[in-house]
Amino acid sequence: MGATKQLFFIGWWLLWSALQFSVMVYYGISVRQSWMDATVTSSMVVLFGYVMITMVKYFKPSAKNALAVLVSAVALTVLSGGLLYGTLKVLPSSVGYLQWLDRTLPIRFIFIWLMIVLAGINGWLFFFIKEHQQNELREKENENVMRQAELIGLRQQFQPHFIFNSLNSISALAGTNPNLARKMIEQLSDFLRGTVKKEINQLVPLKEEFNHLQLYLDIEKVRFEHRLIAEVRADEAALEMKLPSLLLQPVLENAIKFGLYDTVGEVVIRVEARAIQNNLILEIKNPYDPSSRSTMPGTGFGLNSIQRRLALLFYRNDLLSTQQNENTFTTSIKIPQR
């Protein structure tokens, strides 16, 4: 029994004892007699009320077997009433009181019955609400688990293309330029280590995310040689602002993919970060060729997963936007600072 429940029963007992005591004294029964009768009656009511609540708790009656509840309430009433009567008879009392006891017996039974039914309803409501709350809690937990799983899933979907192509480059370098091959293995290892060690919900300073991004860009530069030029710029305040870990790499991957695959020559990818009011604003620009595109670069999986991730983390759908003018495709991301 919880402390609140104990208090409830004590309060119940005190309230009805006091009430009954006052009524009996008012009708001229001696204080001692009234006191004895009231405490015994209330104790009986509380005791059997508790039994009733317990029964309701275990049988969880529905509207259908409400009758069963009433019947068991009657049974409990007879039992407690009988017990009460026996106890009061045995206790030392005056003849007048005993006569009065017999006369009030029907009223006592009705009173006890009402109290027990009340206790039953009370208990039923209590458990009903509790169960409801537990269900709600379980649902919330489920939702949370799903959300976490989805977040993990979203984050792991960096392109395996990148890994395998990098390994292929390393394989090529191993024959011709072992030193560079070794350097690239180190870079790839650092990059992969960065992707596995972070918590999914972790917010990291932009500084840190940029370091990770640089590893990625260095590897891509080895793969695409002179074709890829990356310009990363940020203002001082923005560097200290926080964003979900590993958010930018897929955006860059998307930008590089569309930039490189849409143009044959040199490709300049621009990343710009600014602190505006309490938001971190990130802009990633890549060249693209609108004439050969039926699907916009932003409709690919890369950006959808970012959008979903931001929605799950910040409960907002307006944090990622894209726009294209002439030959530039811009992806803008807003990260609210908490």
Next chain:
Amino acid sequence: MKVVIIDDEPLARGIIKEYLSSFSQAQVLAECGDGFEGVKAMVQHQPDLIFLDIQMPKINGFEMLELIDNPPSVIFTTAFDEYAIKAFETHAIDYLLKPFSKERFDKAVNKWLVQKKIDAPPTLNEVVGSPESQNRVVVKKGQNIVVLPVQRIHYFEAFDDYVKIYTSEGFYLKKKTMSYFEKTLEATQFVRVHRSYLLNLQELTRIEPMEKDNHVAVLKNGSRIPLSQTGYSKLKSVLGI
């Protein structure tokens, strides 16, 4: 044995060249960084064997092959592309998953050498279609290569061994079958309304009755396309009428 290597990553081309050096008869005539260069090199060098990457700038490896009249034998090289693997399992000499070993590479080349001796190596006619082929069609107009987003296509018309692809700038020819496009393109957008016609629903303005039970589709630019009985009912069910 004339070889051309097509891959957008210089290092990836490098390793193929390196591995090829043990085949004394192999002669690398060209290295190409994208599909456009690849098409040019095919015409210029008429290679016997090409090493071809799938994911490349502008057009992918499959689309490049579609533009060549007599494609040479192909060994695909790709990093990770389940879809591509499925597509070329049945069509290519072999495919190499990057990074690949010298042994695996030799096996692929030897496989080609054996097949070349026996018979003409298998050609790639009807590749199932790459992910890009749902969104665009690559066609040739004279010496130019045009990447055509499907939205710009009004309709397809069968034309002997070719398909005429109609756009607002006129039509392009492509050596494919109608059923290829019917299968590859989004069925809710392109409907086979006739044995010889595949129609872009976005271009449709109205359907008019003709003599007897026949109907004709009228497009936004005024073109009139005959509907077959089955084509008409198919069109009605897609439009929900």
